[in-house]
Amino acid sequence: MATNGPFGLDPEDFERALRGAETELRGLLGKAGGYLDRVDQVGVGSLTSLFGQFFEPERPRPPGPEGETTGETGAGVWAIFSIDDLGQARVDQVFPTELKALRAHRDNTDDRRRVRFLPYGVPASVLDTP
Secondary structure, eight states, rough: OOOGGTTTOHHHHHHHHHHHHHHHHHHHHHHHHHHHHHHOEEEEEEEEHHTTTTTTOOOOOOOSSSSSSHHHHHHHEEEEEEEOOOOOEEEEESSSSSSHHHHHHTTTTTEEEEEEEEEETTGGGOOOOO
């Protein structure tokens, strides 16, 4: 036992077990290959027939949106703005990303101060409240 290591396994026993597992695995793969040859006579999805019971088929996904919006392409800035008593917006700060704008705005307690995406070429007057 002292020569067999801490778990009492003889290295020769371990090699013999691996050789046995190898032959069993080769036999199993050979049988699977024969099954696939029998099933796939005309090119029908053999892997689907073999593994179909274990894996769910991929479900069709709904079509995505037609095109990206300006906010998704990043063609604009994130603006922190305030609305005065007349309803006109005044831009206080601009940021390149939403995350930076929200971080700058996180401690805000003023109801008139807001964060919005403002695409390039759009005037800040679109932020005005009617």
